[in-house]
Amino acid sequence: MPITHEGYVKPKKEANASKPPIGYGLVLMGFSIICFATAFVFSFDDGKPLTIQAPAEGNPVGYPFNVPEDHSVYLATVAQHPGGLPSNSGWSDIEIEIMDKNETSIFSFGGDVWQASGRDSDGAWSEAKSNFKMKFTVPEKGDYLIGLTAENNAPNYNAPIKVTIQRKAASPLPFMLAGICAFIAAVIIGYITNMDAVKETLAAMADG
Amino acid sequence: MTRGTVKLIIVCGILVVGYGVVYSYSVRGWGYAGYGGRRHDNGMYSGYRSPSIFYWGGASYYGNPSVRTGSVSGSGRSGAGPGAGK
Numbered sequence: 188m189p190i191t192h193e194g195y196v197k198p199k200k201e202a203n204a205s206k207p208p209i210g211y212g213l214v215l216m217g218f219s220i221i222c223f224a225t226a227f228v229f230s231f232d233d234g235k236p237l238t239i240q241a242p243a244e245g246n247p248v249g250y251p252f253n254v255p256e257d258h259s260v261y262l263a264t265v266a267q268h269p270g271g272l273p274s275n276s277g278w279s280d281i282e283i284e285i286m287d288k289n290e291t292s293i294f295s296f297g298g299d300v301w302q303a304s305g306r307d308s309d310g311a312w313s314e315a316k317s318n319f320k321m322k323f324t325v326p327e328k329g330d331y332l333i334g335l336t337a338e339n340n341a342p343n344y345n346a347p348i349k350v351t352i353q354r355k356a357a358s359p360l361p362f363m364l365a366g367i368c369a370f371i372a373a374v375i376i377g378y379i380t381n382m383d384a385v386k387e388t389l390a391a392m393a394d395g
Numbered sequence: 396m397t398r399g400t401v402k403l404i405i406v407c408g409i410l411v412v413g414y415g416v417v418y419s420y421s422v423r424g425w426g427y428a429g430y431g432g433r434r435h436d437n438g439m440y441s442g443y444r445s446p447s448i449f450y451w452g453g454a455s456y457y458g459n460p461s462v463r464t465g466s467v468s469g470s471g472r473s474g475a476g477p478g479a480g481k
Binding site (some may be wrong): 209211214215218221222225229258259260265282285287289291293294295296297298319320321322323324325326327357358359360361362363364365 | 453456
């Protein structure tokens with residue numbers, strides 16, 4: 188039986204019935220946008236930050252730190268000016284320790300500050316690291332202590348250490364990952380669904 | 396309602412459930428240092444995790460104070476950073 192123009196152009200009713208009103212790729216793209224938006228909202232600050240100022244060698248006394256809710260997420264920013272450290276050889280190592288109210292250590296993190304300079308074929312250069320950051324989660328609410336210990340190799344280095352601990356709304360990481368996965372899936376599905384159209388467009392572009 | 400619409404509703408339902416699962420991880424602070432830890436009745440702590448591989452740029456994490464390296468009171472010290480210069 189010859190195929191008529193009408194039969195060729197118009198899709199059959201059954202074929203239309205199994206086709207969704209909008210493509211799955213578009214749905215996944217929308218989902219990824221919602222995930223990225225949620226991640227953005229969850230990265231907002233929640234409340235006022237706790238600011239601690241300590242001497243260059245740290246402070247053996249724990250600073251009180253109240254966690255109002257279970258699973259609270261915090262961003263700690265530790266800063267110290269490296270200006271007084273000897274260039275290329277000086278360092279200041281800082282460690283932040285999360286302890287319970289009985290001074291039992293739970294976990295800790297740390298980093299260092301330094302400065303370096305020199306001269307090469309491009310001319311003089313200098314680099315410095317004056318801060319580091321760490322996000323952490325405190326699973327159970329309650330009263331904690333923040334321990335701050337530091338050590339450096341410069342004899343007269345006395346730049347104070349400033350620690351800022353800011354509570355965040357939640358962890359944006361899971362939504363970032365979900366958004367990236369959904370975005371990749373949307374692109375792949377969109378490509379497969381519209382493969383013919385993509386090939387035609389690419390061929391037209393190649394022809395000029 | 397066409398078969399295509401039903402399929403689309405099912406896919407949307409799966410995504411809504413997926414959103415809920417991701418939300419539950421997010422509000423529990425997944426991915427950062429300390430996630431998943433708990434305090435036992437005897438005062439001991441366990442389950443505190445290091446940052447996930449998806450968290451870039453954070454400082455060094457020391458989960459066990461007695462064996463950490465590079466910390467002020469640890470068994471070793473990595474010290475200065477100028478080696479990371481230009």
